[in-house]
Amino acid sequence: MKHFTVRQFKDACHARYFGPEEALDQELSGVETDSRGVTKGTLFVAIPGERVDGHKFIPDVYAKGAACALSQQELTDPAGPYLLVEDTQQALKEAAESYRQTLGIPVIGITGSVGKTSTKEMVASILSQKYNVLKTQGNFNNELGVPLTIFRIGEEHEVAVVEMGMNHYGEMHRLSKMVRPTHCLFTNIGVAHLEFLGSRDGILKAKCEMFDYAADDVKAFVNGDDDKLITLKDIARTFGMDPSRDVWADSVEKLGFDGVRCRIHTDTKNSFETVIPLPGTHMVYNAMAGTCIGLALGLSIDEIRAGIESLKPLPGRSNILHTEHYTLLDDCYNANPTSMMESLNVLDDTHSRKVAILGDMGELGPQSDSLHASVGKHLKNLHVDILVTIGTLSAALHEAAKKSAPQTRCLHFADVDSFLKETDQILKSGDAVLVKASHSMGFTKIVEALQ
Known part of the structure; x- marks a missing residue:
């Protein structure tokens, strides 16, 4: 954070203040909802959760040097200053909106049905070749995580890259109100969150709420090969495999788990060859998206190429793990039909015996069975040796395959533990193993066991 006081936070969320007058003008060092992250000068936001009420930790944060607490409960004899509001999470968003408007840096908002996080990592890797970049950490892409991300932007940062996720109408509108993006990047419109948004047209409409509070001179970039996003071509620059796009790629060569090589064209006369160190043709789209942002912020081709080639994987997201017995494609953080098919394509490009361990995909609504089955049918033209499905919903995937x-x-198993009892009978040393499911399936347990 930079130059934001307790008083400014109070005024932004219309809170009642309890404490000494002089403490109002203390500059905050940060904002935290997790008491374990509190240090001297932090403002602690007490969020009442389903399992744990953050208010119980208020005494602890004062002992750690917290400058102030934000509470929706009146406190008796608190050990330090506090702000009282009706809803701490709403107050956090209002204060983040106010803090964002004190910042004069480019802020890139990234959304889409698939690939938000990997695209965010690509964009940040590219921009870091020239700028000091703040990027969303972990899964902090919702109405609680985004304001915390905004408060992490400090005086040293020159650009922020903010991942913006949603699954209901109105959420992106509220995120945009905080983020105020100067650049909007859309990866694709898939079938994730059909349960709440009804159709891909509904998803497009909800994603486009990002424009509601974007800068007046906002620059937008969309995947032009997506049949829904191409409808935004009159207000956005496009990227894709088609040479009619503003930025396009060709000469794509899959390198198995070692990544993918391609040539990216920035216009009709200029292009560059690069090797993306993470596997899958979807990574080519991420590289093109990052190229668009890099060009918009004045990076050279050499800087863009260096950013692409220095990209690092995240745990659970196309992360290649070489263990004593297996080569794992750890992609178990999240899943939807599009990303699962792409991961199967990556597995198919390897030269080892191929094993896919797949689990349930959530939030697919009434089409859940048919969408799981579509992944099973996708295996028709692949050469996957063993398919392991786990969970109730993935039974449809199993039957279709x-x-x-x-x-x-x-092979189908009811749960993770049932599968783990049989791994010695299913897997062989030297196997290439894909592990993928929605986060709620707990497939990190499988990755840990196979490691």
Whole structure:
């Protein structure tokens, strides 16, 4: 944070203040909702959660040097100053909106059905070749995580890259009100969150709420190969595999788990070859998206290439792990039909015996069975040796694969523990193993066990 006081926070969220007058003008060192992250000068926001009420930790944060606490409960004899509001989470958002408007740096907002995090990492890797970049950490892309990300922007930062996720109408509108993006980047419109948004047109409409509070001179960039996003071509620059896009790629060469090589064209006369160190053709789209942002912020081609080639994986997201017995594609942080099919394509590019361990995909609504089945049918033209499905919803995937892919041995388990009891009978040393499911399935347990 930079130059934001307790008083400014109070005024932004219309809070009642309890404490000494002189403490109002103390500059905050940060804002935290997790008491474990509190240090001297922090403002602690007490969030009442489903399992734990943050108010119980208020005494602890004063002992750690917190400058102030934000509470929606009146406190008796607190050990330090506090702000009282009706709703601490709403107050946090209002204060983040106010703090954002004190910042004069470019802020890139990234959204889409698939690939937000990997695209965010690519954009940040590229921009870091020239700028001091603040990026969203972990899964802090919702109405609680985004304001905390905004408060992490400090005086040293020259650009912020903010991932923006949603699954209901109105959420992106509220995120945009805080983020105020100067650049909007859309990865694709898939089928994630159909349960709440009804159709891909509904998803597009909800994602476009990002424009509601964007800068007046906002620059937008969209995946022009997406049939829904291409409808924004009159207000956005496009990227894709089609040479009619503003930035496009060709000469794509899959390198298995070692990544993908391609040539990216920045216009009709200029292009560069690069090797993206993470696997999958979707990474080419991420590289093109990052190229668009890099060009918009004045990076050279050499800087953009260096950013692409220095990209590092995140745990659970296309992360290649070389263990004593297996090569793992750890992609278990999240899943939807599009990303799961792409991960299967990556697995198919390897030269080892191939094992796919797939689990349930959430938030697919009434089409859940047919969408799980579509992944099973996708195996028809692949050469995956063993398919392991785990969970109730993935039974539809299992049945579709049995019918569509006779070349693949298909096994189904009710839960992770049941599968782990059988791993010695299923896997062989030297296997290439894909592990992918929605986060709620707890597939990190599988990755840890195989490591």
